[in-house]
Amino acid sequence: MKITIKQIESFLAVAELGNFSRASKRLNIAQPALSQAIKDLEAELAVRLFDRTTRRVELTDAGREFRNSAAKALEELEHAVESVHELAERRRGRLRIAAPPLLAAVVLPQAIAEFQKRYPGISVQLADVGTEQIIDSVRSGKADCGLGTFSPAEEGIERVPLVRDSLMLFCDHRSPFNGAISVPWRELEDQPLITLTRDSGIRLLVEVGFEAAEIALKPAYEVTQVTTAIALVESGLGVAVLPTYALAAARYRKVVGKLLTAPNISREVSLIHATGRSVSPAVSAFATIVRRYAQQLTPRETS
Numbered sequence: 001m002k003i004t005i006k007q008i009e010s011f012l013a014v015a016e017l018g019n020f021s022r023a024s025k026r027l028n029i030a031q032p033a034l035s036q037a038i039k040d041l042e043a044e045l046a047v048r049l050f051d052r053t054t055r056r057v058e059l060t061d062a063g064r065e066f067r068n069s070a071a072k073a074l075e076e077l078e079h080a081v082e083s084v085h086e087l088a089e090r091r092r093g094r095l096r097i098a099a100p101p102l103l104a105a106v107v108l109p110q111a112i113a114e115f116q117k118r119y120p121g122i123s124v125q126l127a128d129v130g131t132e133q134i135i136d137s138v139r140s141g142k143a144d145c146g147l148g149t150f151s152p153a154e155e156g157i158e159r160v161p162l163v164r165d166s167l168m169l170f171c172d173h174r175s176p177f178n179g180a181i182s183v184p185w186r187e188l189e190d191q192p193l194i195t196l197t198r199d200s201g202i203r204l205l206v207e208v209g210f211e212a213a214e215i216a217l218k219p220a221y222e223v224t225q226v227t228t229a230i231a232l233v234e235s236g237l238g239v240a241v242l243p244t245y246a247l248a249a250a251r252y253r254k255v256v257g258k259l260l261t262a263p264n265i266s267r268e269v270s271l272i273h274a275t276g277r278s279v280s281p282a283v284s285a286f287a288t289i290v291r292r293y294a295q296q297l298t299p300r301e302t303s
């Protein structure tokens with residue numbers, strides 16, 4: 001089918017006004033061009049759409065039948081174009097985000113609040129889940145984007161770097177490390193250590209640090225959540241190695257963070273989206289906002 005929008009617009013104008021001359025003026029095209037568009041449309045449909053007299057142009061039965069369908073089709077097309085423009089201009093739509101619980105708690109509330117203030121027509125959905133669920137949700141399209149730290153070996157995702165996050169030592173105010181500016185990994189030998197479980201990417205980096213310092217890793221406690229680890233530290237049950245953004249979770253506790261050295265170990269916090277899918281305007285706008293809030297969680301002064 002080779003019917004064009006121009007042909008349909010020409011047909012509907014003539015059908016409404018009953019006159020080629022007035023229709024051509026409304027559409028701002030020459031009358032011969034309008035007449036040719038109608039002829040081409042009739043040829044494509046293989047029916048006459050108008051009965052032409054010296055005084056008036058009238059619709060045939062086929063023309064009346066076609067007018068109703070054509071008007072509806074053109075209206076739906078205009079609505080579709082308007083909807084796309086609204087999405088492109090971030091005036092409407094939906095943004096689905098997946099993030100690990102701690103990042104969801106300390107980074108996203110303010111970022112989402114600013115995003116919704118700027119783009120009130122876009123609804124936001126948040127899932128606070130584990131890293132594997134984040135990746136699966138983004139790959140499958142259940143989430144438009146995800147936040148967190150992800151292995152370079154993960155396939156099917158594209159990364160937008162937000163901030164580099166260093167591992168820190170968290171201790172309570174009674175700890176001998178409390179007065180230090182930084183702590184070498186080697187000094188953690190024989191310290192009661194609170195770690196995350198082995199399914200955490202943070203735990204794997206902790207093992208790298210202990211191996212680099214050539215000391216044995218013997219956890220006193222293994223927990224799933226960063227907030228649990230911080231609570232145990234506050235109670236004097238040990239020290240914990242956690243990401244810098246855990247400082248936000250320790251803000252109202254008697255816990256301090258110290259930079260770990262020899263070696264310095266950091267990782268990249270990223271926003272991810274699925275490979276092969278175009279990035280929506282909403283995701284692009286959100287990435288800009290959330291980067292600023294993520295960077296605020298890695299202060300230079302950490303003691």
